Amino acid sequence: MLVLAMPVIAITGGIGSGKSAVRRIFEELGAAGVDADDLARTVVKPGTIGWVQIREVFGEEFFDSKGRLDRAQLAEVVFADPAARKSLESILHPLILEAEARLVEEALAEKPERPVVVEIPLLVEGGEVDRYDGTVLVTASRITRLERLERAGILRRKEAEARIQSQASEEERARIADWIIDNEGPIENTRNQVERILHDLIPGKDRKKGKKGECRT
Numbered sequence: 001m002l003v004l005a006m007p008v009i010a011i012t013g014g015i016g017s018g019k020s021a022v023r024r025i026f027e028e029l030g031a032a033g034v035d036a037d038d039l040a041r042t043v044v045k046p047g048t049i050g051w052v053q054i055r056e057v058f059g060e061e062f063f064d065s066k067g068r069l070d071r072a073q074l075a076e077v078v079f080a081d082p083a084a085r086k087s088l089e090s091i092l093h094p095l096i097l098e099a100e101a102r103l104v105e106e107a108l109a110e111k112p113e114r115p116v117v118v119e120i121p122l123l124v125e126g127g128e129v130d131r132y133d134g135t136v137l138v139t140a141s142r143i144t145r146l147e148r149l150e151r152a153g154i155l156r157r158k159e160a161e162a163r164i165q166s167q168a169s170e171e172e173r174a175r176i177a178d179w180i181i182d183n184e185g186p187i188e189n190t191r192n193q194v195e196r197i198l199h200d201l202i203p204g205k206d207r208k209k210g211k212k213g214e215c216r217t
Helices: 019-028 036-042 049-058 071-078 082-110 142-151 157-166 170-175 187-200
Strands: 008-012 032-035 116-119 134-139 179-182
Touching (some): 008 019, 019 116, 019 187, 032 082, 036 116, 049 071, 134 170, 142 157
Parallel strands (some): 008 116, 032 116, 134 179
């Protein structure tokens, strides 16, 4: 891994845990942010390499009349079929990593004095932990996550349960985490935990790489 002027930190956690909210707090407090989910959409836009490869592997039925990928329809298939999910990941992961590296490089070139946080839902599953200088795990109870997904209208209860089941466990995520943020309570509590992590990342301070952070509650 390249030695960078400021650390590049991965933010991960299960669906509905609040990773995006945590990333936005980091950004509000001065960090640069990258969202791997946004990149996943970008690399499958019509005419891209990802778009072409998905059409070749999965077929025309996953695209609308304007040629746009129906991500929800494809997700239904791949989350019910491990082999299909592996095929999709083999297409998307290299493209997402390439796009992510480009954005991180641009962020560090623009303001090398600020850390960069990258929101990555499937960090454990992708086996790319060593690309980053540290990992923040965002946690919330299973019930809270299900309720958030239902309230947002993102997934029905059964679909949300299946999505959670298909992802890595909290124990697997905790093993690779340098800091753990409890995002169960008020947003002010979450913000306080983010502030403590950023304090760890101030130049001249001892970084907690390889240690568990003090944000557990």
